[in-house]
Structures are given as structure tokens and as C-alpha cells.
Amino acid sequence: MFEIKNIKFKGILDIEHLIIPEEKITSIVGESGSGKTTLLKMLNNIISPEEGEILYKEKNINDFDAIELRRKITMLPQNPVIYKGNILDNILVGKKFAKSTDYDIEEIKKLMMEFSIGKDLNSPADNLSGGEKQRLCIIRVLIMNPDVILLDEPSSALDEKTEDKVISYICNYVKQNNKTLVMVTHSSEIAKKYSDHIIEINKRS
Numbered sequence: 001m002f003e004i005k006n007i008k009f010k011g012i013l014d015i016e017h018l019i020i021p022e023e024k025i026t027s028i029v030g031e032s033g034s035g036k037t038t039l040l041k042m043l044n045n046i047i048s049p050e051e052g053e054i055l056y057k058e059k060n061i062n063d064f065d066a067i068e069l070r071r072k073i074t075m076l077p078q079n080p081v082i083y084k085g086n087i088l089d090n091i092l093v094g095k096k097f098a099k100s101t102d103y104d105i106e107e108i109k110k111l112m113m114e115f116s117i118g119k120d121l122n123s124p125a126d127n128l129s130g131g132e133k134q135r136l137c138i139i140r141v142l143i144m145n146p147d148v149i150l151l152d153e154p155s156s157a158l159d160e161k162t163e164d165k166v167i168s169y170i171c172n173y174v175k176q177n178n179k180t181l182v183m184v185t186h187s188s189e190i191a192k193k194y195s196d197h198i199i200e201i202n203k204r205s
């Protein structure tokens with residue numbers, strides 16, 4: 001799905017060749033500051049390598065319209081933004097970006113239950129805990145229905161039990177719906193348990 005060829009970026013990343021397979025779960029692991037987020041941003045064309053190229057479906061990622069690309073490949077950043085408004089508005093923000101206005105309220109309620117957000121959809125999103133906000137943002141991405149989901153530390157604000165539940169749900173969803181998932185994680189346990197493929201990035205000295 002992605003092919004990375006000879007990319008270099010500011011002495012942070014230097015990757016000769018890497019394949020990220022379609023319809024699989026790939027984890028990116030490595031110590032803090034090794035460039036995991038930078039690589040994820042490159043897959044979303046938020047950052048471009050200084051040298052080399054990134055192919056998506058055998059085409060240079062720069063040849064896609066950036067907005068169209070981000071409808072197909074959606075990234076959940078490490079600290080996603082919560083907007084003013086209620087929980088439902090915050091979930092639907094992604095849908096609006098995906099230019100789709102129809103939504104299934106029952107599906108949203110089911111995801112709220114799965115992700116243990118026991119709040120009314122009309123209540124203010126700002127009052128949610130850090131972990132609840134993070135899970136809300138995962139729901140936002142899932143209902144956008146992208147082909148590729150890029151998750152940057154999706155569970156950094158979650159306790160171990162909730163983390164496992166949330167990641168397990170996302171991975172099942174990805175498999176059942178033939179999606180591609182690339183997630184950055186600090187946890188080698190999570191990476192081993194859920195991924196088909198692990199990419200380890202080493203810090204360059």
C-alpha cells in the first residue's frame with residue numbers, strides 16, 4: 001500500500017526501503033524522538049522527505065490532491081483537538097471533512113458504549129476526561145470510514161485495561177472492514193499482540 005524509497009529528513013529519518021502492506025496492521029515502535037511521528041506525518045503528506053519518495057498505491061504521494069488523500073488516509077494525532085460544542089458535534093467534525101453528512105446515530109451510540117464514554121451525546125465535549133477525549137477522537141476517525149487509519153499513540157491517556165479494550169476494538173474493526181492500520185506505539189506488548197507487521201525505528205546519533 002505504501003512503499004518508502006530512500007527517504008531522508010533533517011538527520012532524523014534515513015530509511016532505505018520499507019513496505020507497509022494493505023489491509024494489515026502495522027505498528028511503528030522505537031525510542032522517544034526516533035522519528036515515529038515524523039514518519040506517520042509523511043504517510044499523510046503533512047511533512048515531505050527532503051530526499052527520496054513515498055508511494056501510495058504505486059503512485060507518488062505528492063501526485064494526489066492533499067485533501068482527497070486525507071479523506072482516504074486519516075491520521076489521529078497524538079494530541080487531537082477538541083472543539084467547542086457537544087460530544088456529537090465533535091464526533092461529526094470528521095464526517096464534515098469527509099464531505100459526508102449522513103451518519104448512523106445508533107452506530108455512534110454503539111461506539112460510545114464500546115469505548116466506555118458514558119455521557120450524553122449532547123453534553124459538552126470539554127468536560128470529558130483526557131482519556132475520554134482521546135477515545136472520542138478515535139470514534140471521529142472511525143466514522144469517517146477512511147481506507148487507511150494512522151494512529152499516533154492512540155492510548156497514551158488510557159489505563160492498561162482500557163488501552164487493551166480500545167486497541168482490540170480498533171484492530172477487529174480494521175480486519176472486519178478490510179482497512180489498513182498504521183499505529184505508533186510505545187508498547188512493544190501492544191505491537192506484538194495486535195500487529196501483522198512491526199517497523200522499528202532507531203534514533204540516529
Ligand SMILES: Nc1ncnc2c1ncn2[C@@H]1O[C@H](COP(=O)(O)OP(=O)(O)OP(=O)(O)O)[C@@H](O)[C@H]1O
Binds near residue numbers: 012
Ligand atoms: N518538522 C521538523 N523539523 C525539525 N525537527 C523535527 C520536526 N519534527 C520533529 N522534529 C524532531 O525530530 C525528532 C523526532 O520527532 P518525532 O516526533 O518524530 O519522534 P517520536 O519518535 O514520535 O517521539 P515520541 O515517541 O517522543 O513521540 C525530535 O527530536 C523532534 O524534535
